[in-house]
Amino acid sequence: MNFKKLLSIFTLTVIALQLNAQPWNADLGNGKYKNPILFADYSDPDVCRVGDDYYMTASSFNCSPGLPVLHSKDLVNWKLIGYALPEVYPLDHFSTPQHGNGVWAPSIRYHNNELYIYWGDPDFGIYMVKTQNPQGPWSEPVLVKEGKGLIDPCPIWTKDGKAYLSYAFAGSRAGAKTVILMTEMTPNGTKTIGNSVLVFDGHNGHTTCEGTKFYQHGDYYYIMAPAGGVKPGWQLALRSKNIWGPYEMKVVLHQGDTNINGPHQGALVVQENGDSWFYHFQDRWAYGRIVHLQPVTWVDGWPIPGVDSNKDGIGEPVSEWIKPTVGQNYPATPLVTTDEFNSHEWGLQWQWHANPSVYFGYMSANLGYLRLNCIQQPDDYVSLWQLPNLFLQKFPAPDFTATTKLTFRNHEEGDRTGLLLMGEDYAYIGLQQVDGKLKLIHSTCTDARKGGKEVVNQSIDMDQQEIYFRVTVKHIPDSPEHDATAQFSYSLNGKRFNNFGPAFKPRAGRWIGAKMGLFASSPIRTNDCGYADVDWFRVE
Template identity: 55%
Template sequence: MKNLFATIFVWVISILSIFAQEEYVSKVWVADQGDGTYKNPIIHADYSDPDLCRVGDDFYMTASSFNCIPGLPILHSKDLVNWTLIGYAINSLSPEDHFSKPQHGKGVWAPSIRYHNGEFYIYYGDPDFGIFMLKSSDPKGPWTKPVLVKEGKGLIDPCPLWDEDGKAYLVYAFAGSRAGVKSVLLVQGMTPDGTSLVGDPVMVFDGHPDNPTVEGPKFYKFNGYYYIFAPAGGVSHGWQLALRSKNPFGPYEFRRVLEQGSTDINGPHQGGWVETPMGEFWFIHFQDKGAYGRILHLQPMRWEKGWPLLGQDFDGNGVGEPVSSFKKPVIKSHWPVITPPESDEFNGYTTGLQWQWHANPNINYGYPSGNLGFFRLNCRPRPENATNLWDVPNMLLQKFPAPVFRATTKVTFNHRFNGEEAGFIVMGDSYQYISLKQENDKLWIKVVRCKDARKGGAEEVLFKQEISNNTIWFRIEVHDGAICRFGFSENGRRFKVVGEDFQAVPGRWIGAKIGYFAVRDGIINDAGNVDIDWFRVEPIN
């Protein structure tokens, strides 16, 4: 009976947590303008390589998560403008040992999400291992463990198609860095259960030389044609193609359907389209915005003589360009203004869904404290021979949520031994943090920068001051252009800016992230920790 009560209790807490997430509204970026229009980006955060599907009146979206865990975020909307994060499809990556330390830029690449025969399917490529599939009857989970559909180094960006006759197909691409081949798309037969491929792969498109780096294909069938939507030209300066054929194996004709044109939206590509219950067509894609990551845009879509036109054809050349604002999609009923979560009071039995580790999680990294009202992050040993934090797995991080914002946190550092350190960090290929560290039996507040961390760069101390209070308020302000300013307070009211401004940079295929770390020198049986009271995102006054 006790086990039954415990199960019911956990279930109720989970439901309440999900409900609370859906009520969140950002203070720093809201796309819904409240007058029947929206502005782009619809999400000013790093949800790279998005794909989506519709089930009834509901839309579900996923995105690349690379080495960050939990992975494969699942977002939900009813109007394509207001999205909330409802969970993840992957809790750890395999092989477990391989992903127990940060594998920057590896892991989950360019997923696709589809609904078929009452189940949600996600396919993704791991460039080092092959193409995987997982599924669930409920988008909130639980999801099955990933099944290896096709083994192969450099196989990426898969997308399935189930045809009306019961046959199934998979389109995919190559990562040149692993396969030594790129800029071509393949279609191969698939078993109806989606677990394996059959027959020989057929090259259906060669991007050389006019459409180099063609990748990220999405497979559809509409009005008797098979369509493959695929970006080309590279992440920062590319465009969107549409291919069509009467046969899934081709031959395909193609045309460019979205480009930057006269707009300031670079690389408008890599995404998916849906038809709404009201008969409208829309396309979601990303824009590469450097340190802010690959942020999401929504484009109107219409059909002209069997071809899609995305965005608006401002110059009349027959190719769409991204819109900066537009009227919202028409839906059947009211859907509130909501956004993915950012702030976290750490008062519950779970952390906010926005947080991810830099590698597969370990219970020793940290845990929520329930009614005690904080998240405890334990000081874990620095990686052996490390010159910086690049290989530290126990970083609790989230995406930048807006071009300009302030993040403030209150922490208590329960230090026990020399060499223990807990910090508030902006993480990327280069990083900067503000921290508390015990050295020579004294407590110090520090600002530290590391340039070219991925290449083994050394840390540089920009500011250091002895401090007596182990409860501190840290603050990071992110200004236009991802310029970051660091500060602290001993009373939560008066903040002192310290160190130097830092130009945030992206990580490996991801935007810069903000959050926490806790490390120590060597191994001991009772290391110190940091209790994170809260994390709040607000506008800069």
């Protein structure tokens, strides 16, 4: 057997082992799936069909790259294939962390052999990018409609060649909310034209209606829109035979007698065979907004997701269901979280907390590790909340363990690196140069968004620079806020791990779930900074 064939077999074996080690798999392998289909923070998901392929995008807020693009053949197993927004626009504005700002509630649509994604930035307006290749590159963003507080847009192209856009308001910027508007666009979808009109007012019992998704099905135009707020909300459907309205409304999905809070804001997908499905999120606090898939039954022309188990005329989420019929069985493909850093590119699961600079981190020339530089902290440094160079990925499951091996080359006083759980509260285990000595430290910060400062909980001298860090996250059963607990540990040989620091309760960031990953920083600017060489990062 030749070398290339052996290498190919080895590579496939490694990939298989990595997939098998993933902590969450919605595909039950018996023709059924369980919810959530993605136990990861793909907030405000939207999905469109292109033939027998399906593409998903989601909110990414300030994280860069933004607008994740996922692909599926069976609506259950999804693979992250790229990002539509390599950097968040405007570029300079997002060169520093803008927590909770940026890319809100995108929609993805297929038109004239191109994929389009529209999203609202609450501070700048409604943007659009497009491509003929879902893996990219995508076009540079076009500002379709400028204005503060314009969010949650969705386009529709009608059979007469016209284009329209639905959207909503962010009350924090616009001073108004709970209404849905619609406007015409130029046929190429790059600019709005004419007046916007009110198509739904939710002030009578459906506050914070937003998250619009526009469809045409049969004789009706439909606008799907959530209401009631992120965690306790429900899903509305609006319909009209005239695109300008008037629209009638029905609540089509709610928590009902289930334990799935706030099921709403997602995508209605109709297969070629006519079967219909609905994607939505469930906000799980520190875990973020995870993605569920519901079967849809059409009742008197209304799409009813889930199952109306209590006979109130409104769908309720299912926890398990038969997989969609797609003509063949596709293998389970859990989202990849482990990274061996053995390529010239790091894995697509990683994002920075702001638009990155090339000196934040890079792969090694001999393809064996990731180098993270100890970038200088801002002069007014209070906490990691201010740093753009946080190298992070989403929580992948209710229970998981993340382990990393790194070597720290500290140069200056205060240089540090570590394994981090990041949110409005955060914690890390790391190495830091203190008074000329290398220390192993465990630190936490409470209310970072409000200016909270770090507290060092435990510190010991360390006499070696190569180290293994680990964090074990476990959900707390029956917690009303889906709480979790995390325990950090370290090892000097990769075999025996010692707990270090107190248990920590992860907390969500601003509109995003808690994230895990790596960082390196320094209070000092130098012309040859310290660095951490990360050998691998493994999640199971």
